[in-house]
Amino acid sequence: MTRPFSGRKDGLSLSEALPDRSLFALVAMMGFLAALTLAGASGARALSARWSGGAAQLLTIQVPDANAPLAAQGGGSATTTRVQAVLADLASLPDGTEVHQLTPPELARLLEPWLGETDSSALPLPAIIRVKLPPDTSVPATLEQALGTHVPGTIMEHNARWGERLRALANSLLACAGLALLSVGGIATMITGLATRTGLATRKDIIKTLHGLGASDSYIAGRFAWRTATLGFGGGLSGTLMACLPLLLLLQMAAPFASAPLTTPDRLLPQNWQALANTIPSDMLCALALLPFAAAFICWFTTQVMVRLWLLRLP
DSSP: OOOTTOSSOOSOOHHHHSOHHHHHHHHHHHHHHHHHHHHHHHHHHHHHHHHHHHHTTEEEEEESSTTSBGGGGTSSOTTOBHHHHHHHHHTTSOTTOEEEEOOHHHHHHHHHHHHOSOOGGGSOOOEEEEEEOOTTOOOOTTHHHHHHHHSTTOEEEETHHHHHHHHHHHHHHHHHHHHHHHHHHHHHHHHHHHHHHHHHHHTHHHHHHHHHTTOOHHHHHHHHHHHHHHHHHHHHHHHHHHHHHHHHHHHHHHHHHHSSOOSOTTSOOGGGHHHHHTTSOHHHHHHHHHHHHHHHHHHHHHHHHHHHHHHHTOO
16 A cells, blocks of 8 residues: 655645745855855965965065165175175075075066056165075074164065964955855845745645645655755755856966966966966865755755744644
């Protein structure tokens, strides 16, 4: 003998009772916003980790009046310039340290975003020395004081300070992203609840009849939950796929800051995909892949709770 109400052909006609199009569209929009939020937070954290990790070993030293003789200030030989004295002091840093003085063309490129194409040799610019320490080494505590005493006016900037600011910024963005995701999840829960309530109101008489004939709470709640979970999964998947295009454009823009620049910045060509893939954090891909399942679970769980609570109030 066939058990009643054991199949999916339950006679509830949920495809007509539930507002399919509106639920699917609203979950898709929530999925789109959630995908952009996840990608932004993950990308900010990855870039912050990359920058702060490299900045911890970087120093930038400015030497005003770089070509002036050091002897003019009572500090050394008449043939030794101020920048040469600084470079000599930097020679005492640990083995493997990279010391590079920016050339005039490099200085011109550095100033081009602010001054345009100008002749940097006509400007009274200080000498800029870039120092990269070996991994797992720290800046000597007395280096800044020693340079300032030996070559007065020398300015040393430890780039690790920028790393700390970037980490603070990334933490703020992650907190904002968490709040945004909670808001999106809350809105998705409310939307699912309203859709379930509409379906229950539309099929109230049929549900009462089936319940009276022996249909269990699990069966009725399962049919509703399966329908909303399917719509939630489809909406979450659609929203995630819609977010892929703007995410690819954003990743293309971020590529020069995270790795080698793309060969053709105005188009996504096959030779650019390897460089673009290097900028995509693995946790971002995992989060985007799990997003449709998270949307389906929210819809399923919300519907299960609402339908069971509604059934408990039946006589």
